[in-house]
Each structure stands twice: as structure tokens, then as C-alpha cells.
Amino acid sequence: GQQLNQSPQSMFIQEGEDVSMNCTSSSIFNTWLWYKQDPGEGPVLLIALYKAGELTSNGRLTAQFGITRKDSFLNISASIPSDVGIYFCAGVDNTNAGKSTFGDGTTLTVKP
Amino acid sequence: ETGVTQSPTHLIKTRGQQVTLRCSSQSGHNTVSWYQQALGQGPQFIFQYYREEENGRGNFPPRFSGLQFPNYSSELNVNALELDDSALYLCASSPQGATLRGYTFGSGTRLTVV
Numbered sequence: 001g002q003q004l005n006q007s008p009q010s011m012f013i014q015e016g017e018d019v020s021m022n023c024t025s026s027s028i029f030n031t032w033l034w035y036k037q038d039p040g041e042g043p044v045l046l047i048a049l050y051k052a053g054e055l056t057s058n059g060r061l062t063a064q065f066g067i068t069r070k071d072s073f074l075n076i077s078a079s080i081p082s083d084v085g086i087y088f089c090a091g092v093d094n095t096n097a098g099k100s101t102f103g104d105g106t107t108l109t110v111k112p
Numbered sequence: 113e114t115g116v117t118q119s120p121t122h123l124i125k126t127r128g129q130q131v132t133l134r135c136s137s138q139s140g141h142n143t144v145s146w147y148q149q150a151l152g153q154g155p156q157f158i159f160q161y162y163r164e165e166e167n168g169r170g171n172f173p174p175r176f177s178g179l180q181f182p183n184y185s186s187e188l189n190v191n192a193l194e195l196d197d198s199a200l201y202l203c204a205s206s207p208q209g210a211t212l213r214g215y216t217f218g219s220g221t222r223l224t225v226v
Contacts, residue, residue, distance in 0.1 A: 004154075033214045042116070042202050042217030043155065088154050090214075097145075097168020098206075100215070102154030 006089055006103030014111050019076040021087060021106040029091030032072040033100065034063050037086045046087075047074070079110050114139055116218035118203050124224045125193050133188045133221045135203030144186040145215060146178060147202040155202055161186055162208070190223075198225045 006023045013019060023032070031050055035043035047058050049065035049072060056063055062075045072089055086107050090100040117136045125131050137144050143162045147155035157170035161180035175191040184205070190197060200222050204215030 006154075035214075041219050042204070044217070045214035048214050090154075097160040097162075099145075099157045099160070099168050099170065100155075101157070102147075104152070104154045 004089060004091060004101055004103035006106055008106060009104070010107040010109070012109045012111065013079055015079060015081060017079055019079055019083075019108060020073065021075075022071060022073045023089030023091075023103050024071045025091055025101075026070070027091070028069040029101075030069070030094050031092035032063070032065050033090040033092060034061075034072070034074050035088045035090060035102075037088060037105070039085075043088055076108075079108075081110050081112055084108055084110050116141075116203055116205050116216050118201075118218040118221050120221060121219070122222045122224075124226060127193055127195060127225055129193050130189065130191045131193060131223060133190075133201050133203075133223070135186045135188070135205075135218060137184045137186070137203075137205035138216045140207060141205035141216065142184045142208050143206045144180055144184065145204045145206075146186070146188045147204065147217075148172070149200040149202055149220070151199070158188070193225045195225050198223060 004025050034046045037043040047063040052069050054065040060077045064073045086105040088105045089103045093099045116138050119134045145160040146158040149155040158172050160168040164180045177189045179187045200220040202220045204217045206215050
């Protein structure tokens with residue numbers, strides 16, 4: 001079945017630093033989504049990407065849809081303490097009711 | 113507008129029992145999906161409901177079943193519970209035809225099977 005490999009598994013950074021994380025797949029996706037999950041909550045959508053090569057920003061967050069359609073990247077600039085959480089990538093399967101296949105997440109810790 | 117609400121928030125069941133989890137979708141959303149999230153992992157797609165019918169399913173056995181009601185709320189039923197069913201169960205809703213734009217997730221039901 002489809003699998004997403006998300007890296008790094010965890011990151012410990014200082015406040016103000018930039019962060020990069022990525023997601024690779026064995027399959028092609030036509031849509032990539034990035035979510036953030038806080039403890040005790042469900043994932044919250046951050047950015048959606050619909051086209052290979054697309055670069056989309058949401059405030060300090062920037063995500064890119066890889067040219068091969070098998071990968072995606074998320075960057076966070078000038079991190080702040082509230083960026084702490086687990087970041088998930090998800091590839092959407094248009095052929096199965098828009099099923100989202102999630103990676104196992106990148107846990108971000110920001111030290112003040 | 114209200115978001116996705118799930119009940120109960122926590123539940124403890126014994127192996128072999130049956131459980132029903134409930135979800136109210138966000139106002140205006142008629143598509144509901146259920147995901148299972150084991151500790152330390154990403155959510156895994158169980159199935160999706162639209163117009164009261166299942167229209168997509170992941171790799172879960174038939175003892176995982178669901179319902180959607182005319183008001184778009186939904187239930188997830190799991191029979192013959194196993195220890196590995198212990199997980200956070202997430203309900204997510206989206207407007208018709210907008211699943212590619214991502215879901216609105218509830219806070220989940222934490223199920224523990226002992």
C-alpha cells in the first residue's frame with residue numbers, strides 16, 4: 001500500500017531558528033496537505049498543495065509540492081514557542097474518496 | 113459555526129466487547145471520514161461516508177463499521193475489540209467534493225482496550 005516517510009522524526013530548535021521537514025512517498029499524489037496536531041487535539045490543516053512544483057505560503061510557513069509528485073517540503077521561518085507540536089504530511093488519493101495517507105509526523109520542540 | 117464534535121472523549125473497554133463512537137460534523141459539511149491514530153503514528157484512514165453510504169474504505173477488517181445519519185452525523189462501531197484497537201479515533205468532515213482541500217478534524221475519542 002501507499003506509505004509516506006516523514007523526516008526528521010523529531011527536532012529540537014531555538015526560538016527564532018528556521019525549520020525544514022520533508023515527506024517522501026513511494027506513490028504519486030495529486031494533492032499534498034500539511035497538518036499540525038497539538039496534544040489532545042485533532043490535526044489542523046496548515047497548507048494544501050495541488051500542483052507539482054507549487055510553492056504556497058501561510059504566514060511563516062511555506063510548503064512545496066515536489067516536481068516528481070512523490071514528495072513535499074514544509075519550512076517554518078523564525079520559529080516561536082507556539083510552533084511546538086507534531087507536523088503531519090498527507091497525500092490525497094483521488095481514486096478512493098479523497099482518502100488521505102498520513103506520514104508518522106515530525107515532532108517539533110522550540111526552546112525559548 | 114461549530115466545529116466537529118466527538119463523544120465520548122475517553123473510553124475503556126474490555127477485549128471482545130463492542131464500542132460505538134459518535135461524531136457531529138461541522139455545519140455545512142456532508143462528508144465524514146474516520147481515522148485511527150495509534151500512539152506515535154499518523155492517522156490511518158478507516159472509511160468515509162457521504163449521503164449515508166460508505167464511499168471509500170481503508171485496510172480495516174469488517175468488524176469496523178459505520179453509519180451516517182440524515183443530519184450528517186456519524187457513528188463508528190467496532191465489534192470484538194482487540195488490544196491493538198487501542199488508539200485515538202478521529203472524525204473529520206468536509207463539504208461535498210472538497211475532500212481534496214483537507215478535512216476539519218474533531219479532537220478524537222481515546223479508546224483503551226484492556
